[in-house]
Amino acid sequence: MKVLFLSVAVPYSRISAAGGVAVYTYIKELAKHHTVDLVSAFAEGDEHKLEEMSQICRNVYSAKRSVMSLQKIIQILSWIGGFCRGPLKHRWTVLLANKLIRENNYDVVQVEFAEAGLHIKHAGNTKMVLDVHDVNLKPALRRFNREKKLLKKILLFVNVMLTKWFEQRTYSNFDLVLTRSGYDMNLVKRYYKGTRVAVLHHPLDGAKLKSVGEVEPLRNSILFTGAFQRDVNVESARFIYTEVFPLVKRSYHDARLVFAGGNPTDEMCGWAKRDKTLIVTGYVENLFEYYLKATVFVAPMFVGGGVITKVIEAMFCGCPVITNKIGNEGIGAQDGKHLLLAENQKEFAEKIILLFEDEKQRIKISENAKQFAQSRYEIDNVIKILEGYYEYQ
Numbered sequence: 184m185k186v187l188f189l190s191v192a193v194p195y196s197r198i199s200a201a202g203g204v205a206v207y208t209y210i211k212e213l214a215k216h217h218t219v220d221l222v223s224a225f226a227e228g229d230e231h232k233l234e235e236m237s238q239i240c241r242n243v244y245s246a247k248r249s250v251m252s253l254q255k256i257i258q259i260l261s262w263i264g265g266f267c268r269g270p271l272k273h274r275w276t277v278l279l280a281n282k283l284i285r286e287n288n289y290d291v292v293q294v295e296f297a298e299a300g301l302h303i304k305h306a307g308n309t310k311m312v313l314d315v316h317d318v319n320l321k322p323a324l325r326r327f328n329r330e331k332k333l334l335k336k337i338l339l340f341v342n343v344m345l346t347k348w349f350e351q352r353t354y355s356n357f358d359l360v361l362t363r364s365g366y367d368m369n370l371v372k373r374y375y376k377g378t379r380v381a382v383l384h385h386p387l388d389g390a391k392l393k394s395v396g397e398v399e400p401l402r403n404s405i406l407f408t409g410a411f412q413r414d415v416n417v418e419s420a421r422f423i424y425t426e427v428f429p430l431v432k433r434s435y436h437d438a439r440l441v442f443a444g445g446n447p448t449d450e451m452c453g454w455a456k457r458d459k460t461l462i463v464t465g466y467v468e469n470l471f472e473y474y475l476k477a478t479v480f481v482a483p484m485f486v487g488g489g490v491i492t493k494v495i496e497a498m499f500c501g502c503p504v505i506t507n508k509i510g511n512e513g514i515g516a517q518d519g520k521h522l523l524l525a526e527n528q529k530e531f532a533e534k535i536i537l538l539f540e541d542e543k544q545r546i547k548i549s550e551n552a553k554q555f556a557q558s559r560y561e562i563d564n565v566i567k568i569l570e571g572y573y574e575y576q
Contacts, residue, residue: 184290185218185290186213186217186290186293186573187219188210189223189276189280189295190206190221190299193225193229194223196235198232199444199445202296209386212386212562219241220241220283222244222279223243223244224245224272226248244279245276248273248276277299281302281303284304284309285304285306289309290309293314294313297350300354300356301349312361312572313353313354313357313361314361316363317363318362318370319346319349320346320370323339323343326486327343354371354375355377359380362380362381363382363383365515366513366515367490367513381572383569383572384559384564384568385492385565387556387557387561391469391471392471395472398472400477400478401441401477401478402437402439403437403438403539404441405428405431406479406497407441407443407493408474408493409444410446411448412445412446417448417450418485419484419485422528423531428440430532431539435536439462442461442462443464443467444466444470446466447463474499474501477502478539480504480505481531481535482507483506483531484506485509486509491506491509491514494506494522495556495560499552501550502549504552505522505531505535506523507525520551
């Protein structure tokens with residue numbers, strides 16, 4: 184089978200964003216049994232990433248992100264209010280992809296992320312697949328519903344309408360749209376009638392977990408992970424540190440809090456300088472090591488995207504998870520069996536203390552979570568499902 188992947192960022196082995204990890208995993212695994220080409224947007228400094236991918240793919244094609252002054256101005260304006268729509272900075276990549284699709288007899292074209300999907304063109308009998316990672320309408324609606332100020336609420340309503348228009352137009356270009364969960368699949372069915380949609384779970388690698396080996400547990404420790412250039416992760420970190428952690432330390436003076444992930448903000452680094460019970464790691468090569476060390480993993484999420492990857496990673500590693508309904512959205516884990524649910528700072532603190540104190544409960548949730556996540560998200564199972572979608576007419 185000949186497959187072309189289109190990605191708006193170069194996937195490679197050390198990419199930190201969960202979506203990029205998934206794209207790299209698909210390509211690496213599919214290339215073992217199929218002919219895989221990659222076309223990607225790239226920026227200065229991405230040359231080593233392209234070189235790495237050329238060792239995996241048959242062909243790697245790339246086009247620089249657009250840097251024309253007029254386009255930069257339009258791009259900046261389009262971000263005001265979160266209204267960035269369409270592949271403006273990926274224009275040359277999309278044009279290159281359309282040329283490749285016309286000139287090559289691909290069996291499947293898989294486009295990663297909706298940003299590049301709006302102007303992709305069909306050619307011949309090629310099956311067109313869009314892997315959306317996140318249905319953007321969900322966080323757009325959630326931000327609109329949370330907002331209290333009238334003017335901002337009006338702007339967010341406009342954003343909801345633009346998002347619906349953009350996603351409807353984009354999805355209509357594809358034979359199949361892949362979402363990360365049944366929840367998102369049903370959302371697409373509800374708002375975008377006529378779209379053929381299915382679920383493709385985020386892939387997790389059991390070999391990567393085994394490669395960590397034995398680790399020394401960090402006693403009475405709380406972990407949160409994320410790419411901290413994203414406001415949603417910073418919001419969660421701030422909630423944990425300022426509202427939840429002080430309540431835990433009243434009962435456990437030796438409690439430790441760990442924020443693991445790239446691009447921590449100056450605010451977060453400032454907390455760590457002043458408070459020796461807080462560890463801010465920066466970029467981590469293998470987050471699985473931190474999930475194995477931690478006593479509990481805490482993930483209060485306030486907006487949500489597709490599936491909260493950090494939650495399934497923690498479960499996959501057997502780290503007991505405390506999250507809220509948004510954090511469990513699309514995962515469907517059972518409260519009290521696979522994880523614990525909490526909805527405010529008091530409940531989060533109480534559940535953390537419960538797991539610190541009750542080793543039997545902690546072990547039970549750890550084992551149930553691991554079984555649940557590994558049966559659903561193990562890489563071999565996910566790739567088999569993806570290949571099945573390619574072959575299904």
